[in-house]
Amino acid sequence: MRDPLRLALGEGAGRDPLVPVLALPKGRLLEPTLDLLGRGGWRVPAGKEMGNTQLTTMVNGPCPLMLVLTRAEDVPTYVEYGAVDLGVVGKDILRERGSEVCEVLDLGVGFCRLALAFPRDRMRELWPPRLPLRVATSFPRQAAAFLQERQVAARVLVVRGTAELAPLVGLADGIVDLVATGRTLAQHYLAVAEVISTSTARLIAHPGAMRLGSQGVSLVIDTLRELAQDEGSPGEGSSENGIAPRR
């Protein structure tokens, strides 16, 4: 008898088409996504348990579902190449990557903002800028587009994580980074100058999975759609200043 894990994930004719495979992101979106799946009837493990012990888990519920745990930035790659049918990823990452995936649902969880921030005590001096700026970010595409749109002369420095450190040590004047509660910014003496965009978790699908529409994939989408509607996504730019209320 074949291992059900290998059967669900396996290559070739061995892959079970009735078991959809869903890629989940490690990090801040994992808990709220598992919570959504739990409310949808899937018997999911706790986020910590999943992250610590294994990268793949088969769960039962409205239909058998294979969960695959990856880095958030890698979810679109797994989906784009058809290695998994579905994935959950923040809109911020989708904007940054421009992947060829189908964006199916706004799950309405994991709300955050992509913001331009400067040291609190230098805010007036730096924004609006009179001199060329140096901005550190893990989101160079969106940062560059925003600064260009505002006709700001700036050099965008790419860092991977802990961007808030850059102004403290003199690497950059400011940062473009994700802000959820604002606590991390405050801890590093930074304040938001402009909100560039807002972001929530999105369910994405391989276009082939959408077009060929297996029963399992449709069931996962329909179940999450109902839950996402209950969640009442704040959407993008839904308030006057483009900053949706913190949920």
Added chain:
Amino acid sequence: MADGGSELSTGSLRAQTWVPEGLTDLYYPATAWRRGLEVRLASHLEERGYHEVNPCLLETWGEPVVAPPEAVLRVLDEQGRVLALRSDFTPAVARVGASLLRHQGAPIRLWYAGPVFRRRSPRQVRGTETYQVGAELLGAEAGAEREMLSLAAGCLCAAGLRAFACVVGHSDLPATLLAREGLPAATVGEALAFLRDEDLVGFQRLLERWGVPSRRWRRLIEAADANDVVRVAEPGHAAAKADAAATPLQAELAEVVSWAEGLFPGGVRLCPGLVPRPEYYDGPVFELYASTGRRKVGSGGRYRLELQPEDNSPALSVPGVGFALDIEELTMALAQEGQVPASLRAMPTIVPCGIH
């Protein structure tokens, strides 16, 4: 040393050991495998009366270049004129076919094999070069889709693929359905852009803003059974079945679906919201998927190209039906079916992950 690559000094010839991003060198035995696959496809196409053409790789910038301008790789010639690397075979084959049409008359059956180049977004993982094999039936009368679907299915069989499916749509269907919802033209254009980008969240929000009920917009984005042509084409119209024959678009779609049925072992699906790229399609369109792994191995449809002769004589309108197979995706699909030799499967493929 530049770009982090290494250089080999080979006597008087210094060779770089890296290639530009998005491109790749193909080694043996993968080269032999690809040639073998191409021979099988060529044999099938030739047997069915298609003749090979090999249009030039460089095109004059400003010809019907169908990729977005930012995606086209351009070079300058010695006189400073802008040339573009071929980004799509269809206009190039149609150009070749146009001169044949003048002398031989329609229809003209042509096939081709070779690379197309499109610059991807720096964040996208897929390569810049795509190797395609495809066929064009130029000057095709209505109904030529039957021949083309049969040819495409035959090519996939000849390649050795066992399980494959066809998704059918119509270039006019999404706009027709959206217009029936009473949306203004600008909003229809916006909605089509969302569908083209596969952004169903943006599409849903837009239609909800215009008060379109969810059961109506969902019919646009959800694939349907092939025998559901009437329901799909006329959402919310209970009497649709009665006047099915009266709606040319429905009748055309139903006919294409009936032709496709039986050719594709993995079945035929309807996708009403399929907005084809490139935008020159003006009729039924189709996508070909390997059932295992759901890889898109090809696509095609009906189109009309306006060709402007160099001597400024009147533009020539060329109708046609065609399809192209993506050889890399087809090879991967065959590998997933276990039909690629182990020696080839050991060849490494680099898939960049994360934000680079």
